[in-house]
Amino acid sequence: MLSKLESVLMPLAEKIGKNKYLIAVRDGFLLSMPLLIVGSFFLLIANFPIPGWSDFWARFFGEDWVSYFAKPTDATFSIMAILAVVGIGYSFAEQMNVDKLFGAASAMVSWFLIMPYEVLLEGGGSVKGIPLDWVGSKGIFVGIICAFLSIHIYAWVNKKGWVIKMPEGVPPTVVKSFAALIPAGVSMLVFFVINIVFAMTPFHSAFDFIFTILQVPLLKLGNTLPAMVIAYIFLHLFWFFGVNGGSVVAAVFNPILQTLSAENLAAYQAGAPIPNIICQQFQDLFATFGGCGSALSLMIAMLLFCRSKRIRELGKLSLVPGLFGINEPIVFGLPIVLNPMILIPFMLVPTINIVISYICMSIGLVPLCSGVAIPWTMPVVLSGFLSTGWQGAVLQLVLLVLGIFVYMPFIKMMDKQYLADEAKATAAQDDDDISLDDLSFDDL
Incomplete structure (x- = not known):
């Protein structure tokens, strides 16, 4: 069974992990992440x-x-x-082997080329300007598409050799600038035509078209309990086979979660009801504690219920990093990877966390996450308090304890096995030891 599952998941994970589009999305969003966290501290x-x-x-x-x-x-x-478009454009230009800086700039300009420069007024009417809605969360999906398309055009023109070549002795910066002129110009021309075409449709702009046709359905799908559970099942299956499931799943799921978080934050700042239960903070702060598999519960169970030296020492070494969401010592040291004895709780505990947290928030026992970007390394209880108040801190604590007892029978089975192994190793060592009391001159 495991070999069949591995034969399906390993090639899939390898393909996803090497997909240049998903790599660009994953790495591109990293540009905005530290800035969003800093901005969130001020809001906090x-x-x-x-x-x-x-x-x-x-x-x-x-x-x-x-x-x-x-x-x-x-x-x-x-x-x-804007940050996402620049980051994705930069990363995707690297994947396409073209100049990263000019590729990112071309992606951003192409995106702005199809944006409607109209700001609606509260009392009716509009004025010319860049609408914050489109440069905020509503414009992310359009930005992703623009970044991919513009860099593809840029790379195609570059591959054709349609570039201006400068003579030797010209400074490298000037050479790169002129080399980017025609590829960037062709990319802008294509998006100029796209803008005209969409202006003649009932949607009036590509932004309105993509938001209505693509982004709204995706957000509705991503903001559901089944979608979250399925995503986390795959995430932990990948980890089980030694593949970083967070990186694989995040490339697909995180753009949706971050958009939902931005909607929550906008409502929170406006004093309006928060619309989304599932968002980036829901995933980071309530799905797992101590990294994948909610391993902090496992670490505590190792220290409370196990007697083998191997497990207890590993638990002591892993506890402090685990408080900050780092659990590689457990994943590869226990191990969790390719260990069928621990697979069930490894997948079950995060699923329980997600379902219980969703129910508690949906019935009003715990406030919804405000969208304030709390770092995923923030320790449990404190992160829940900062995100949703004391109710979230209590929920985290309850889930952490529940996870300990889910892991307990499985880690005790491993403990029993390791105790037996340690006893055999000790017995073998005793047999190999030479004692002077065993020596006799009568044997000579």
């Missing part, structure tokens, strides 16, 4: 989940003190699509 300070926090600081800095802290958040989340 302005909206710290303690009663009376805002009123306390208003006494010293005035009623508008929150607006100053909101500015760094607006400077990151409100333009997250």
Whole structure:
């Protein structure tokens, strides 16, 4: 059974892991991640989940003190699509073996070429300008498509040799600039035509078309419990076979989660009801604790219920990194990889976490994640408190304890096996030891 499963999953994981489009999306979003986290810290300070926090600081800095802290958040989340387009364009240009910097710039300009420069006013009417909706979360999917298409055009022209070549002695920067002129120009021309074509349709722009036809259905699908559970089952199956499941699944699923988080954050800032249960923070903070498999529960179970030296020492070494979401010592040291004895709880505990968290949030026991970007390395309980208040911290603690007891019977079976192995090793060592008491001169 395991060999058949491995024969199916390993080639699939290898193909996904080497897919240049998914690599570009995965690496491209990393450009925006540190900036979004920094912006979230400012928002977190302005909206710290303690009663009376805002009123306390208003006494010293005035009623508008929150607006100053909101500015760094607006400077990151409100333009997250720009960061994504530049990052994906840069990464995909590297995959296509063309100049990364000019490729990223070409992708961004092509994206802006098809954007409608119209900002709707609350009282009716509109003015010319760049709408924050489209450079924010709503424009991400259009940006991904534009980045891929523009870089493909750029690489095609470059491969044809339609570039301006400068004589020797010209500075390298000038050479690269002129070499990019025709490929970037052709890419812009294509998107110029695309903009005209969509302007003649009922959608009026490519942004409205893709948002209506593609992005809205994808967000509705991604914001469902079955989609989350299925994604995490595959994620942990990949890890079981030694493939980084987080990287494989994240390339497909994270753009959806990040868009849902941005919608939550916009509603949170506006004081409106938060719309999405499932989002990036739901995945990072409530699906697993201590890395894949919710391994922090496993580490604690190892220390509480096991007696073999191997498991206890590994548990001690892994506990501190596990508090910050790093669990490679357990994955490869216990091991979890290709260990059928631990596969069931490894997949079951995250699934239980997801289902219980979803139910608790859907019935109102725990507030929904606000969309504030809490680092995935934030320790359990503290991360839940910062994301949803004390209710989230309690939920995390309950799930952590529940996971300990799910892992307990399975890790005790492994402990029994390791104890037997250690006893055999000790007996073999005793047999090999030479004692002077065993020597007799009568044998000479």
